Amino acid sequence: MSFKTLVSKQAALLDKDLMGPEIGFTLEQLMELAGLSVAQAVLKEFPRSQRTKSQVLVLAGPGNNGGDGLVCARLLKLFGFKPVVYYPKHNTKAPFFSKLVKQLKFFKVPVLNTDDDWLRYLNPNDTVCVVDALFGFSFKPPVREPFGGVLNQLRQAQDQIPIVSVDVPTGWDVDEGPVEPNCIVPKVLVSLTVPKPCALKIDPLETQHYVGGRFIPAEFANKYGFEPFAYENADQVVKLVPE
């Protein structure tokens, strides 16, 4: 696979730029579009015609990656799935996150907390896939509890239930890839805006790779050293196909 990537530090700068005083995007806008990308990738990989079940388990972490997951879950409900969210550690810094949880309740999407039995949803009989929205490009090891335990469970289940990772597979080093022992292997990776270097370490035979987060103009992509991706029509994701 050949594509440009952005190391974690650069990705953080790009994000800061987008929400800075000059460009003026809000977190609400970017998160809505990012979550829509992920939901669309799930729909493309698991279309209604090719499945008999509809449950999706969304694992949402405490940061912005988790917020993308919360949006994704709401949109998956609109797209005909039955999402269940496990959100053990709430984001308490940005008040917007509690609004995202309210919106999920409005859509009758269950949001499970630490004490709830999320493992009953990690069940291949009912569950189409798991959306891994635990940690994104700001992740620094080590994985702390309860997320270490969550990752253990995912590893055991991943042969029966495909994992869709948002931006970075949780536990992977953003820039180096799966350097820890026993890293999860997602069946789908949805890179946001531009792939991070860890995406170069996926095996295209194992992992389908999408890019989403369609919200920057060509000149801005060029400034960060990459070309815009070839989205079609109004699609919010584009699948990168190995050459």
Add this chain to the structure above:
Amino acid sequence: MSFKTLVSKQAALLDKDLMGPEIGFTLEQLMELAGLSVAQAVLKEFPRSQRTKSQVLVLAGPGNNGGDGLVCARLLKLFGFKPVVYYPKHNTKAPFFSKLVKQLKFFKVPVLNTDDDWLRYLNPNDTVCVVDALFGFSFKPPVREPFGGVLNQLRQAQDQIPIVSVDVPTGWDVDEGPVEPNCIVPKVLVSLTVPKPCALKIDPLETQHYVGGRFIPAEFANKYGFEPFAYENADQVVKLVPE
């Protein structure tokens, strides 16, 4: 055509509900999705394969309908169009609107003010369509300047340049339809969330009708007396086809 509609007062209540303390949507989220609907409808009506020009003139009013237009213009740029925005009366109540204008500058989309010559863009040689995002369901007659003059120009140009109206064709009574003399006749109407009664007054031979604003669950639609529309896949609009 047979479809449920929501009178202006009810539409205002629904909007208030969506952004109220229980449901918790933000204006930023809903506007992003509404603008995306309109941009997708424009792309569906004027696909690249069927046109030789790419300029779109977006007329943005001072309220939320105008905000939908500002978002739409940005997304049209991403979809390969060359949008130009005429925004003669800025929204000064919600700070988010100035952010939307910044985002347009970031995308190098010209934003024209009162003194600028917007009429040169109302030119059938270059312009695919005009997006009429002047006034929505809160509109109360009469049309004040400069919008009366804008409507006059649109009326004269509408046989050469198709108008895409957002939610309500500007100048139409939201509940009664085109009761004023010389109302514009849009080629496309994009109703948001649910059509307003004026949509029953369009002639399906003259006006293509879409519904967008895909952001409410079935139970909530039912509460307001209508059924969800039959969106396909991840589409943000659905075309209503006369029976």
